[in-house]
Amino acid sequence: MPSTVHAFDAVVVGAGGAGLRAAVELSRQGLRIAVISKLYPTRSHTGAAQGGIAAPLGNVEEDRWEWYAFDTVKGSDYLGDQDAIEILARESVDAIIELEHMGFPFNRTPDGRIDQRRFGGHTREYGQGPVRRACYAADRTGHMILQTLFQQCVKHEVRFFNEFQVLDLVVRDGRVAGVVAYELATGELHGFSARAVLFATGGYGRVFKITSNAHSLTGDGLAIAWRRGVPLEDMEFYQFHPTGIYKMGILLSEAARGEGAILRNDKGERFMERYAPTLKDLAARDVVSRAIHQEIREGRGIGGRDFVHLDFRHLGREVLEKKLPDVTEFVQTYLGLDPAEELVPIQPTAHYGMGGIPTDVDGRVVLDERNTPLPGFYAAGEAACVSVHGANRLGTNSLVDLVVFGRRAGRHMAAFVRESDGVPWPSDAIAEAADRLESLRRRREGQSAAEIREALQTTMMRHASVFRTKESLERARQDVAELKERYQRVRVSDPSRRYNTELLETLELGYLLDVAEAVVVSALNRTESRGAHWREDHPRRDDTAWLKHTLLYRGEDGDHRIAYKPVVITHFQPQERKY
Ligand SMILES: Cc1cc2nc3c(=O)[nH]c(=O)nc-3n(C[C@H](O)[C@H](O)[C@H](O)COP(=O)(O)OP(=O)(O)OC[C@H]3O[C@@H](n4cnc5c(N)ncnc54)[C@H](O)[C@@H]3O)c2cc1C
Numbered sequence: 001m002p003s004t005v006h007a008f009d010a011v012v013v014g015a016g017g018a019g020l021r022a023a024v025e026l027s028r029q030g031l032r033i034a035v036i037s038k039l040y041p042t043r044s045h046t047g048a049a050q051g052g053i054a055a056p057l058g059n060v061e062e063d064r065w066e067w068y069a070f071d072t073v074k075g076s077d078y079l080g081d082q083d084a085i086e087i088l089a090r091e092s093v094d095a096i097i098e099l100e101h102m103g104f105p106f107n108r109t110p111d112g113r114i115d116q117r118r119f120g121g122h123t124r125e126y127g128q129g130p131v132r133r134a135c136y137a138a139d140r141t142g143h144m145i146l147q148t149l150f151q152q153c154v155k156h157e158v159r160f161f162n163e164f165q166v167l168d169l170v171v172r173d174g175r176v177a178g179v180v181a182y183e184l185a186t187g188e189l190h191g192f193s194a195r196a197v198l199f200a201t202g203g204y205g206r207v208f209k210i211t212s213n214a215h216s217l218t219g220d221g222l223a224i225a226w227r228r229g230v231p232l233e234d235m236e237f238y239q240f241h242p243t244g245i246y247k248m249g250i251l252l253s254e255a256a257r258g259e260g261a262i263l264r265n266d267k268g269e270r271f272m273e274r275y276a277p278t279l280k281d282l283a284a285r286d287v288v289s290r291a292i293h294q295e296i297r298e299g300r301g302i303g304g305r306d307f308v309h310l311d312f313r314h315l316g317r318e319v320l321e322k323k324l325p326d327v328t329e330f331v332q333t334y335l336g337l338d339p340a341e342e343l344v345p346i347q348p349t350a351h352y353g354m355g356g357i358p359t360d361v362d363g364r365v366v367l368d369e370r371n372t373p374l375p376g377f378y379a380a381g382e383a384a385c386v387s388v389h390g391a392n393r394l395g396t397n398s399l400v401d402l403v404v405f406g407r408r409a410g411r412h413m414a415a416f417v418r419e420s421d422g423v424p425w426p427s428d429a430i431a432e433a434a435d436r437l438e439s440l441r442r443r444r445e446g447q448s449a450a451e452i453r454e455a456l457q458t459t460m461m462r463h464a465s466v467f468r469t470k471e472s473l474e475r476a477r478q479d480v481a482e483l484k485e486r487y488q489r490v491r492v493s494d495p496s497r498r499y500n501t502e503l504l505e506t507l508e509l510g511y512l513l514d515v516a517e518a519v520v521v522s523a524l525n526r527t528e529s530r531g532a533h534w535r536e537d538h539p540r541r542d543d544t545a546w547l548k549h550t551l552l553y554r555g556e557d558g559d560h561r562i563a564y565k566p567v568v569i570t571h572f573q574p575q576e577r578k579y
Contacts, residue, residue: 001434005191005425008034008159009417011179012198013166013221015041017049017142017402018381018409019200020149022363025410027156031417034192035158036181038165038216038504042146045202045214046402049142050326051255052119052134053399055092059113060132065089067124068133070572072397075121075284076354076390077531077541078574079234079549079567084361084386086570088397088404095403096135104148105137107323117323118258121284121394121579130282134396139255139326145399164190165504166220167433169197169228169377170426176376177423180433184504187497189434193425196413198378199225199357199365200406206508207516208350208465209457212244212251216508221383223511225357226518230365230374231551231563233385234355235515236522236533239393240466242288244349245334246307252327252346254395256310257281259323263292264309264343265300271308276579283579286392286532289348293466302345309343316340348466352393354532355522356385358551358565363409369551369565376420380409387549390567391531441503446491449506452483456509456516459483464520469537473524480517481558487513514554521560522550543574 010026012019015037026033037044056063069089073080100106100114107115116132124131137144153160163184170177170191178193201221205213226232242263243252257263263281265271275291276283283291296306312320317340320328331339357379358366365377381402388401456479463476487510494502528542529535549565 001189001438003189003191003430003434005193006034007193008032009194010196010198010413011036011192011194012200013179014044014200014202014381014383015039015160016044016200016202016381017046017145017149017399018406019198020146020153021403021406022198022200022380022410022413023158024149024152024156025407026414027153027158029414031414033158034161035153036161036164036166036179036192038163040162041150041160044146045217047143047146048214049145049399050139050251050253051258052117052136052141052396053096053145054119054122054133054396055096055135055400056089056133057093057096057114057116057135059109060116061124063124063131063133065093067126067131068092068122070126071122072388072394073572074127074577075392075394077392077577078543078547079387079390079530081387081568082570082572083568084388087361088388088401091404092400095400095407099145099148099403102148102152104144107136107138117255118282119395120254120257120282120288121279122396123279127278130279134258136255139253139324142399166224167507169224170429171228171374172423172426174375175423176374177425177429180430182437182504184499184501187500189430191425191430195417195420195422196376196378198363198380198409198413199383200379200381201383203353203382204512204515205350207456207460207512207519209461210244210249210347211350212241212249213350218508218511219515220508220511221379222356223514225365226514226554229553230357230367231553232355232518233358233551233565234387234522234549235518235552236526236550237354237391237531238350238519239285239352239354239532240289240348241285241351242292242348243310243346245330246345246347248334249349250330250334251349251351252310252330252344256312256324256327259319260315262311263288264311265295266302266304267300271295271300279579284392284394287579289466290534292348307345307347310346311343312339313341350465352398353382354385354387354389354391354393356383359384359386361386361408362412363405364412369563376416378409378413380406391533437503440492440506441495443491446489447486449490449509452486452490453509453512456480456483456512460516464523466534468523468533468535470524473520476520477524480513480520484513484517517558518552522552525562526550547574
């Protein structure tokens, strides 16, 4: 198999918000850097983010970073690390102003300041009532972030390798030496030798059947790191967003409820009044998703079925057109409904992984509970777990996580690269990936990847989603183990070298299987309910036993090792969580 080796100071894997923000930082420091992305950069999932990006600017009403930090801690069900959350809350302000200076087209108040709107779980005065904290560009906020950061990268002459899929992280003598990537257009393998590598490969919603996530979100970075001995942190916490389009999972942003849309059951009741008397439809996402499922279970889904309604009718056409144009268009396109006049059927949709590759507040990947770094390896964005989101992320808190911690990771990498003399590129680094690919490409007989994927997504949806029990999770674990076994015999029907997307999708299925296993094993182990992880057989949060992070190390044949890391608490002692 033909191969080439490139040499850079630093390599960023992933061109979403986190990867691009880190790349801007690195390139400003005059380093030779490469951004490797399996998608064309502006097609990254960050571009699909709709509703907003949080910062306590106080432009529309009084706000303070301390209130924002408290909301994030409470939203995380007290599992978020408070030192990291304080950094997020403080640095969000500067990160937003910086985006503004880069040319981000924010919606404005009449006097020309950045406009802000409401979002779930964001409050004034430590939970007294909703506050307007989400900065936004209509309901296309993520699209604008990606365009703005991409322009900056072009300006700083960042070198892009687009439609290059990273297959492996090269580690020698306990240090990172670079990555191996596959070029989609030619089928060629490339080595990238670098003193520092950042994984910003995004989420893994595709382990579930109903998801808001793009097809490319297959947890590559997590699985690759896990296979190289890095633990995965808090994988039991996966967020279901309350409002996906029924049966399709396509997201209707929380900005809809931020602008006043209401959830209704079969009786037309505004049922969130019963579950969250203060914040109602704007309670944290885990609370709202569980409430929807509860209504459905008790027979109050629409027509007794498995969905409820989102009601926009009282908002008026002007608000829909000016503030929610994409949401309106999605409802029209995918459902053929007019939200100004008709009720919209929704169900919770798999949305965001709170867990991921463990890092410290500078983006350094850490290997254990003592935060020992793996020198040269960094992670940021949804692939990483800092952890600012703990057991449940608040809306608008991912985009701000990308820019705050993407920037911090970029800064730390630049300093590290200057001080480090690098690891020589090992001559056998590409061979292992080449063997794996060739054996897949040559196999003519075997299992269909599409069937395995479908079975995986179905079992994860049924047995490991919003409500979980020991039995359901054991069932999921068994199913995943069987599917992994079938995957050993998977076949790729397309033998070609050029643009062999089937080959890459088959590799992605391998990542999905690993990540699903990590979710299920971690979820079985945690015998309490916290944030998005709801165990019906252990329906209470148990701070005595479980106020700690899970670190899951990969073992052979499903024999994984679990360790725990303490939660960092600064100002906010765990309390009962009411909205
Ligand atoms: C529909 C939707 C709406 C959302 N709305 C909001 C919102 O309003 N506010 C908010 O805060 N959050 C929102 N989120 C969440 C947020 O958008 C994501 O968590 C965030 O954008 C992830 O950014 P990222 O940079 O980590 O990864 P992504 O933007 O997902 O980018 C991942 C990158 O990694 C690359 N990549 C992956 N694997 C490989 C590989 N093997 N080799 C090479 N490259 C690879 C991809 O090409 C891509 O460039 C939303 C999410 C969705 C799905």
